[in-house]
Amino acid sequence: MTLLPGGLKSLPRNVWVTTLTSFLTDISSEMITNLIPLYLANVLGVSTAVIGLIEGIAETTSSLLKAFSGWLSDKVRGRKWLTVSGYALSSFSKPFLYFVTSWTGVLAVRFADRAGKGIRTSPRDALIAGSIDERHRGIAFGLHRAGDTAGAVIGLLIALLVVLATQSQALDLSRETFQKLVLIGIIPAFLAVVVLTIGAKEVPFKARAASVRLNFAALNSDFKFFLLVAAIFTLGNSSDGFLVLRAQERGLSVAGVLGMLITFNVIYAIFSSPLGALSDRIGRKRLIIGGWLVYSLLYLGFAVAHTAWQIWMIYALYGFYYAAVEGTAKALVADLIPEEQRGTAYGFYNATLGLMALPASLVAGILWQGVGSWAGFGPSAPFIAGAVLSLIASGMLALRWRNQRI
Numbered sequence: 001m002t003l004l005p006g007g008l009k010s011l012p013r014n015v016w017v018t019t020l021t022s023f024l025t026d027i028s029s030e031m032i033t034n035l036i037p038l039y040l041a042n043v044l045g046v047s048t049a050v051i052g053l054i055e056g057i058a059e060t061t062s063s064l065l066k067a068f069s070g071w072l073s074d075k076v077r078g079r080k081w082l083t084v085s086g087y088a089l090s091s092f093s094k095p096f097l098y099f100v101t102s103w104t105g106v107l108a109v110r111f112a113d114r115a116g117k118g119i120r121t122s123p124r125d126a127l128i129a130g131s132i133d134e135r136h137r138g139i140a141f142g143l144h145r146a147g148d149t150a151g152a153v154i155g156l157l158i159a160l161l162v163v164l165a166t167q168s169q170a171l172d173l174s175r176e177t178f179q180k181l182v183l184i185g186i187i188p189a190f191l192a193v194v195v196l197t198i199g200a201k202e203v204p205f206k207a208r209a210a211s212v213r214l215n216f217a218a219l220n221s222d223f224k225f226f227l228l229v230a231a232i233f234t235l236g237n238s239s240d241g242f243l244v245l246r247a248q249e250r251g252l253s254v255a256g257v258l259g260m261l262i263t264f265n266v267i268y269a270i271f272s273s274p275l276g277a278l279s280d281r282i283g284r285k286r287l288i289i290g291g292w293l294v295y296s297l298l299y300l301g302f303a304v305a306h307t308a309w310q311i312w313m314i315y316a317l318y319g320f321y322y323a324a325v326e327g328t329a330k331a332l333v334a335d336l337i338p339e340e341q342r343g344t345a346y347g348f349y350n351a352t353l354g355l356m357a358l359p360a361s362l363v364a365g366i367l368w369q370g371v372g373s374w375a376g377f378g379p380s381a382p383f384i385a386g387a388v389l390s391l392i393a394s395g396m397l398a399l400r401w402r403n404q405r406i
Contacts, residue, residue: 014131015140017199018083018124019147024192025087026151028185031159032097034261035173035181036106037241038254042172046103048245052365054103055239056358058110063354065118070126070347074340079127080202086120087196089113091189098182118354122346129334129342130203135280137334141327142276149269149322151188153262158184160258173254219345223336225400227352229393230329233292234356236299236389238364238382243302243315245368249379251308260312267319276327284332285401291325292394296387303383 040046040054069086073079093112100106125141132140159181166177247257279287298321301314330346337345364382 011136011140011143012131014127014200014203015143017196018128019144020199021087021192021196022144022148023151023154024188024195025090026148027155027158028091028094028187028189028192030152030155030261030265031162031181032094032178032185034156034241034244034258035159035178035254036110037239037244038173038248038257039175039178040103040106041245041248043175043178044101044103044106047365048242048368049362049365050103051241051245052238052361052363052368054107054110055241056361057107058114059239059354059357059361061111061354062114062118062121063351063357065115066122066350066354067347069119070122070343070345070350072343073123073126074343077204078202079123079130079343080196080200082123083120083127083200084193084197086116086118086123088116088193089119090116091186091193094182094189095186098179118350121350122343125330125333125346125350126343127200127203129331129346130339134335137331138276138278138280138284138328139273140276141331142273142279142323145276145323145327146269146272149265149272152265153269155185155188156258156262156265160255160262163255163258167254177254219341219348220336222401223333223345226332226336226397227349229396229400230349231352231356232396233390233393234353235360236386237295237356238360238386239357242361242364242368242382243311243318246302246305246379246383247308247311247315250305250311252311256308256312260315263312263316264319264322267316268322271320271323272327275324276331279328279331284328284335285397287324287328288332289394289398291321291328292390292397294324295321296390296394299383299387299390303380303387 037051037055040051041048069082073082090113093109093116096109096112097106100109128140128144129137162180162184163173163177166180167174244257244261247260248254252260275287294317298314298318301317302311305311305314330349333345333349334342363385367381367385368379
């Protein structure tokens, strides 16, 4: 499979710098964020409905800022410093998790962390897209996702070692273990900000600042349709924290949950670049539809799984879905939108996904707890809903673009 004339080494500097930044950030984030649902449930005694509310509010905060920051990066013709400021805010918020003793405290930290993500994501994606030609966007975004996920693997391995050293095979997470992970996670978080500040270079583009408006109507119909379909899919894609809770509910210990997450992220990291490159060859649409169909099958699997090893196996396969779709969808946005509107488009795209996260996670938490005497409501219900919405979204995308190669 041909990537670039000089292979991966020929990818521009900004792609490598943003990849390294995401690698370091995910070392920090993944050793902490994946355990927050367990911390809330095991240590603070919070219900799944409240957990869903926290995750939903955090992602909605991020989503609103993604739209504004993407537009602002077009307006000021600058991607780098918005990206740096977003990573910095997230890094400065993480240490406060050491001190929180209530779910409102967790919410406040998650709010600040996701605000940082909201500020950085759209300008960063536009920075990557503007640094490479359209023929190789798939591999560029795929490499970025691979670096991000490789960092997740390292972070989860560190978390696993800390858990094994402090509480062995305990089913519940302890406060002391969580606090140790927060302290360790501060280091790579701040290194990421330094790397991006020193290493990234601004990419100039042709749009005049005065011509750039936060105008959804000016974006083309293909992009708007993809946004609609992505919103429907995301409505059934609740926080992955519910998958962690499902694994524990099926009998996995804290160490087992971390092992499951490591397996997922190894698969995600290995296949992100090859599948991103594949989208350059066969078209983004086909890969996204295929990934959503796989997602539907996997969520049905999460719904019917009875044992811990079944959850582990399905979660490992879940890594293929992420590898196929996450970077490919972002590359598709760049394909559909001209350069001068790209930051704005990424803002609307990322904002839409984030806005859907609030109802998705809140409803998932309510369904998990059960509603009245309805049969089928309970831990399986959120995953059945996600599978159905994924089928609807993939069908809509296939019908709209059945005669196009995108």
